[in-house]
Amino acid sequence: MAQASRKNGKGRPRSRTGNAAHEPAVAAPARDYSIAAVGRALDLLEALSRIGPAPLAALADAARCTRTAGFRLLRTLEARGFAIQDEARGIWRLGARWGVLGRAAVEQGALAATAMPFLAALGKTSGENVYLRIRDGLESETIAIYQTDPGLRVYSEVGKRQPLHAGSSRLLLAHAPEAVQTQVLAQRLPRFTPATRTDSAWIAADLQRIRSRGYLLTTDEVVAGAATVAAPVRDASGQVVAVLSVGAPTMRMRPPRPRAVLPLVLDAAAKLSHILGASGADTVVARPADPARKGSSSAAAGRDNATIAPALASPGPHSIFR
Numbered sequence: 001m002a003q004a005s006r007k008n009g010k011g012r013p014r015s016r017t018g019n020a021a022h023e024p025a026v027a028a029p030a031r032d033y034s035i036a037a038v039g040r041a042l043d044l045l046e047a048l049s050r051i052g053p054a055p056l057a058a059l060a061d062a063a064r065c066t067r068t069a070g071f072r073l074l075r076t077l078e079a080r081g082f083a084i085q086d087e088a089r090g091i092w093r094l095g096a097r098w099g100v101l102g103r104a105a106v107e108q109g110a111l112a113a114t115a116m117p118f119l120a121a122l123g124k125t126s127g128e129n130v131y132l133r134i135r136d137g138l139e140s141e142t143i144a145i146y147q148t149d150p151g152l153r154v155y156s157e158v159g160k161r162q163p164l165h166a167g168s169s170r171l172l173l174a175h176a177p178e179a180v181q182t183q184v185l186a187q188r189l190p191r192f193t194p195a196t197r198t199d200s201a202w203i204a205a206d207l208q209r210i211r212s213r214g215y216l217l218t219t220d221e222v223v224a225g226a227a228t229v230a231a232p233v234r235d236a237s238g239q240v241v242a243v244l245s246v247g248a249p250t251m252r253m254r255p256p257r258p259r260a261v262l263p264l265v266l267d268a269a270a271k272l273s274h275i276l277g278a279s280g281a282d283t284v285v286a287r288p289a290d291p292a293r294k295g296s297s298s299a300a301a302g303r304d305n306a307t308i309a310p311a312l313a314s315p316g317p318h319s320i321f322r
Helices: 036-051 056-064 069-077 099-106 109-128 169-174 178-185 199-215 257-275 298-308
Strands: 083-086 091-094 129-136 139-147 162-163 217-218 226-234 240-249
Touching: 036 056, 036 069, 036 091, 056 069, 069 083, 099 109, 109 129, 109 139, 109 240, 109 257, 129 169, 129 178, 139 169, 169 178, 169 199, 169 217, 169 226, 169 240, 217 257, 226 257, 240 257
Parallel strands: none
Antiparallel strands: 083 091, 129 139, 129 240, 139 162, 217 226, 226 240
């Protein structure tokens, strides 16, 4: 009988196909192309965006580098216009050349491209369409959509703009500068459906609830028959630069499903925020109240979450994504 295997030149049994028998393939370790000096410079810039203008000592501590290394890096950045030193006060701030990079990042769709893997993962996990919106002036704009099923209804499209007071866009209004909030609420607000909130006093109070809660659930506010579950996305400066939301027909979003989907949305928003440079403190999310608890309601859940969610930071330094 012919042998099932034969030996190679080194005496090791080989299968009929010539591969070593019972030997799992070993993946080569990923090659590390990182450059330590560049990493330290980026850590320093992120620290400068979060706490600047600031003295060298504070920046070096935040970037976890020595003051000598921090000083040399800042001097290099200063020579290229990316950092400025106020010698009289002994503090450093970002230079004007970052404005050019910020505009280029926006024009090249940096935020949408960065977010798409997270939108796709959330869409596959939730089984619903996922949207990413940003604030542009007094309106919101949809900049990315992941459509889980082509047969599912899409409630928005890339480039679509809408007012800030209704639907998931209200989360962007909650984290907008006070001047923007005042200007929006001073206007006559359009009503899209019977459920659209147009009372400026109610909306102003809800903006505080949103900041305390850390998320937003809406139903029928912009499109009748559509429900959304939304969470904020933050950048390295800690400010909210986008809202990530799941949108679905209300027939599939009857309680308690919205609160079952909420942790998925919060987790995706936190992961995207981390990639954008937000610190762990900025991406801590509230745990939604248990909808099965006796006597629970939307209002009660909001009060419960306000007690356990950290207060979210007010708008800070300028972001390249806005």
